[in-house]
Amino acid sequence: MFSLTFILVLVLISTLTFALPLPHAQSRSPFAHHARSAKRDDPQKYVVAHFMMGNTFPYTTEDFEADIKLAHESGIDGFALNIGSDVWQPDHVRSAYQAAANSGTDFKLFISFDMTVLPCGSASDAETLRNYVTEFASHPNQFRYEGRVFASTFAGENCQFGQGSTAQGWKSQFIQHPDLQGQNAVYFVPSFFVDPATFNQFNDVMDGALNWNSAWPITLTTDLANNILSKQGLGLSDLAGNAVEAASQALGKFVTDMTSDQQYNNGLSSVVAQGKKAYMATISPWFFTHYGPDSFNKNFVYYGDSHLYPSRWESVINDRNNVDLIELLTWNDYGESHYIAPVKGDQPNSQAWVDGFAHDGWLDMTKYYATAFKTGSFPDVTEDKLYMWARPHPKDADAPDGVGKPTNFAIFEDTLWAVVFATKASMVTLGTTDGTTSVFEVPAGVTKLSVPLTPGGYMHGRIVRDGQAIVDLKPENYTFEANPKTYNYNAFVAFASANSTQA
Numbered sequence: 001m002f003s004l005t006f007i008l009v010l011v012l013i014s015t016l017t018f019a020l021p022l023p024h025a026q027s028r029s030p031f032a033h034h035a036r037s038a039k040r041d042d043p044q045k046y047v048v049a050h051f052m053m054g055n056t057f058p059y060t061t062e063d064f065e066a067d068i069k070l071a072h073e074s075g076i077d078g079f080a081l082n083i084g085s086d087v088w089q090p091d092h093v094r095s096a097y098q099a100a101a102n103s104g105t106d107f108k109l110f111i112s113f114d115m116t117v118l119p120c121g122s123a124s125d126a127e128t129l130r131n132y133v134t135e136f137a138s139h140p141n142q143f144r145y146e147g148r149v150f151a152s153t154f155a156g157e158n159c160q161f162g163q164g165s166t167a168q169g170w171k172s173q174f175i176q177h178p179d180l181q182g183q184n185a186v187y188f189v190p191s192f193f194v195d196p197a198t199f200n201q202f203n204d205v206m207d208g209a210l211n212w213n214s215a216w217p218i219t220l221t222t223d224l225a226n227n228i229l230s231k232q233g234l235g236l237s238d239l240a241g242n243a244v245e246a247a248s249q250a251l252g253k254f255v256t257d258m259t260s261d262q263q264y265n266n267g268l269s270s271v272v273a274q275g276k277k278a279y280m281a282t283i284s285p286w287f288f289t290h291y292g293p294d295s296f297n298k299n300f301v302y303y304g305d306s307h308l309y310p311s312r313w314e315s316v317i318n319d320r321n322n323v324d325l326i327e328l329l330t331w332n333d334y335g336e337s338h339y340i341a342p343v344k345g346d347q348p349n350s351q352a353w354v355d356g357f358a359h360d361g362w363l364d365m366t367k368y369y370a371t372a373f374k375t376g377s378f379p380d381v382t383e384d385k386l387y388m389w390a391r392p393h394p395k396d397a398d399a400p401d402g403v404g405k406p407t408n409f410a411i412f413e414d415t416l417w418a419v420v421f422a423t424k425a426s427m428v429t430l431g432t433t434d435g436t437t438s439v440f441e442v443p444a445g446v447t448k449l450s451v452p453l454t455p456g457g458y459m460h461g462r463i464v465r466d467g468q469a470i471v472d473l474k475p476e477n478y479t480f481e482a483n484p485k486t487y488n489y490n491a492f493v494a495f496a497s498a499n500s501t502q503a
Helices: 061-073 089-102 125-136 166-175 196-202 222-230 236-240 244-256 259-268 308-318 360-375
Strands: 011-013 016-018 046-052 078-083 108-114 148-154 186-189 208-210 278-283 288-290 299-301 325-328 385-390 415-422 426-433 436-442 445-452 460-465 468-473 492-497
Touching (some): 046 360, 061 089, 078 089, 089 125, 108 125, 125 148, 125 166, 166 196, 186 208, 186 278, 208 259, 222 236, 222 244, 236 244, 244 308, 308 445, 325 360, 360 492, 385 468, 415 426, 426 445, 468 492
Parallel strands (some): 016 436, 046 078, 108 148, 148 186, 208 278, 278 325
Antiparallel strands (some): 288 299, 385 415, 385 492, 415 445, 426 460, 460 468
16 A cells, blocks of 8 residues: 565676665655644554563563653553463452552553453353453453443464353353452453454444454465466566566565555444444564474464554554444464563573564564554654564574464565664665665655565665665574574564664
């Protein structure tokens, strides 16, 4: 919609390659220079981040305080606390709420019940869920929406709690249970993995819907990509060849597609509920998980190219009149590689593809987009910044890795993705080897760029203005490794600003 994938025209002059501004070489945020103001009657918008409590076993209250402070400074309004069945989690939830109170901010928390691990076969199982609601309903940092206690789920579409149907189970044992009335009344926005056209089966249960999978173009599989490209006389091999621009554009359209969001809103329109019905969209920067059959048996990727994180943000912001809340996926789910916070606490045996792969750059750019979503106007860019990210090895590389390549790996490009925040018009150089550097002329505002990666190469970016390097970013611990020892389709993210050192 605004920017798909940016392919460079390289003109080699000595060892320097110059790329002039082309339609697919750069793209500004949609309202960067023609921002519209929020209407007076705009309902308040919220941005929260999904927070995996299961990864916080070593946390103290101070650890929660540090996370809350960082999230608050990044434009995030609250955490959706993903609750599982570990016996220690209730105490950690109490610590999180205490930390929110200690923060001195209006940072909000709410429970997101993980129904893939919480039991829900009998009426007594629902008591655990109700106890979480009643314990924190009166807490000053409990997130309330439409005057009620906000609560969500991951899954739960098959939970009957001993009743005759899912709807009856949630209605009688949760929503309409005597424990959850008055000040304990719940505003329920679950993530039920059902066809949105069937939402009306949950009348008087759903007050809204969380569209978990809207964060990624999950329908874009290897088979579908092959089918799309074949109609243009192309194939997946062209994602690394001379026809990369055409192939990339064909797949990049999936990143900005809002069909899933529209389907959810259409489904909600048929639901009978008390008061306003809320649509909660999701945004995520990445997805890669690499567990073998002897573990969680999850080894796949979702399409994360075409500047997924900022592009999805821009699409949702452009449609903000139809989106009430955003849930970022995620704050700290390391096993699926879509964390935006610093790596801390426990990991679910994901060290092989997480350690050394900080995603702090994505968190740093979040405030800009969160502000635009909540206010209706993109803020001015007041600091020069450069963000870059890439996978650590070619998509087709072979490794002595018993788990094997992840499903759908072939839909990726071997590309360095970059985003420039410029206070004034500037020149930007992106290099991947000593002899391969591309130069772009960028305006003030936000510009998305990309260049092909070279096996054995690196990432190096500079923002230059009036002959002076404003930002110079070259992470020493990144190499595009031609012969990896294990498969890693996680992203290495680096960023730097004019007023700080690189990260």
